[in-house]
Amino acid sequence: MSQPFPPARFAGYEAAPNIALVKYWGMRDDRLVLPRNSSLSMTVSRLRTRTWVRFDPSLRSDRFSLNGRPAGGGPLQGAVDFLDVVREEAGVSMFAEIRSHNNFPTASGLASSASGFAALAGAASLAAGLRWSPREMSRLARRGSGSASRSIFGGFVEWQAGRRPDGRDCFARPLFRADHWPELRDIVVLIADAPEKRVRSARAMQETVRTSPAYSERQRTVAGRLAALRTALRTRSADRFLALIMEECDDFRRVCETTVPSLDYLTPSSRAVLAAVLDLNRRAGHPVAGYTHDAGAHVHVFTFQKYVPRVRSRLRRIPGVSATRVLSPGPAARVIGVRSRSA
Ligand code: ADP
Numbered sequence: 001m002s003q004p005f006p007p008a009r010f011a012g013y014e015a016a017p018n019i020a021l022v023k024y025w026g027m028r029d030d031r032l033v034l035p036r037n038s039s040l041s042m043t044v045s046r047l048r049t050r051t052w053v054r055f056d057p058s059l060r061s062d063r064f065s066l067n068g069r070p071a072g073g074g075p076l077q078g079a080v081d082f083l084d085v086v087r088e089e090a091g092v093s094m095f096a097e098i099r100s101h102n103n104f105p106t107a108s109g110l111a112s113s114a115s116g117f118a119a120l121a122g123a124a125s126l127a128a129g130l131r132w133s134p135r136e137m138s139r140l141a142r143r144g145s146g147s148a149s150r151s152i153f154g155g156f157v158e159w160q161a162g163r164r165p166d167g168r169d170c171f172a173r174p175l176f177r178a179d180h181w182p183e184l185r186d187i188v189v190l191i192a193d194a195p196e197k198r199v200r201s202a203r204a205m206q207e208t209v210r211t212s213p214a215y216s217e218r219q220r221t222v223a224g225r226l227a228a229l230r231t232a233l234r235t236r237s238a239d240r241f242l243a244l245i246m247e248e249c250d251d252f253r254r255v256c257e258t259t260v261p262s263l264d265y266l267t268p269s270s271r272a273v274l275a276a277v278l279d280l281n282r283r284a285g286h287p288v289a290g291y292t293h294d295a296g297a298h299v300h301v302f303t304f305q306k307y308v309p310r311v312r313s314r315l316r317r318i319p320g321v322s323a324t325r326v327l328s329p330g331p332a333a334r335v336i337g338v339r340s341r342s343a
């Protein structure tokens with residue numbers, strides 16, 4: 001049994017979201033959050049979640065404040081279920097208080113669940129007295145949100161699906177550091193009328209597995225694409241990299257759209273962004289940018305420092321684009337402090 005340390009004090013952790021370049025979409029075990037395929041992502045700069053947690057014997061229930069307001073419903077239940085996993089691992093029976101802030105929109109397709117549960121895994125395990133390695137933390141974060149397993153690490157990250165039914169071999173590992181490809185940029189294109197997600201990805205993907213006729217073909221090809229992307233990253237092959245991320249994104253969108261009922265995360269403005277990227281490449285005569293998106297309307301446009309002004313000015317002119325933010329590969333999750341009050 002571990003001893004919460006220091007008792008009743010807040011442990012703080014910070015983590016960044018990640019954008020999947022090869023997507024996780026489908027589970028082989030939904031209680032343990034074990035995916036059907038390995039995935040590959042880039043942890044981003046500038047966006048982050050900061051989370052403070054304390055376990056306290058005087059609390060009569062778990063408390064969770066998200067972005068300065070008490071959370072209820074699904075977000076509260078998600079946090080409580082996650083704390084139960086931590087309590088079981090640590091042999092702690094106390095309730096906890098969580099205070100968390102995202103410095104970017106929550107539940108709109110920018111992966112707040114990834115940074116949120118990575119930061120919560122770090123803060124809660126520290127507050128519960130677990131002295132865990134990043135790999136163990138990745139395994140824990142996975143239980144809150146699959147994509148959170150990757151946000152424990154910075155730079156380029158692979159989450160290996162593993163084979164074991166108990167999930168011991170199912171965790172993320174760092175592939176390349178954040179400074180591996182210094183010219184690479186991710187222009188996040190924010191869509192003004194992006195709807196708030198009603199169904200979490202973890203649920204939506206189960207519908208795809210059950211109903212999409214395109215899913216089995218995806219499962220046959222996705223591992224090969226991941227291996228090719230790993231090589232393109234290692235060799236910093238720009239053309240290959242941009243082509244592969246778009247091919248993967250198109251495949252992901254195909255299985256979403258063929259789900260019954262259809263999952264359509266994009267708005268007309270998002271689709272105009274995808275078309276603009278293809279047009280930019282056509283006009284340049286070679287690939288200058290590549291798009292990808294997760295289960296939301298915002299689009300990530302990958303390019304290189306020297307093309308940023310050209311690509312960005314084109315994307316900004318698209319009606320319905322509210323802002324663009326230029327991101328780079330970002331840092332690993334980290335401790336931000338232990339205090340008697342949260343920040
Ligand atoms: P997103 O694209 O932002 O990941 P999702 O709907 O997939 O959108 O996930 C959003 C959910 O993730 C929230 O409803 C909440 O349950 C959880 N979440 C978001 N931010 C945090 C946070 N800081 N701490 C804990 N959970 C969070």
Ligand code: DP6
Pocket residue numbers: 019020022023024025039113114144145146147148200201202203294295
């Ligand atoms: C399309 O693991 O983030 O972003 O926890 O329900 O939000 P929830 O699911 P999550 O699903 C990620 C789906 C994806 C692809 C990916 O990130 O690999």
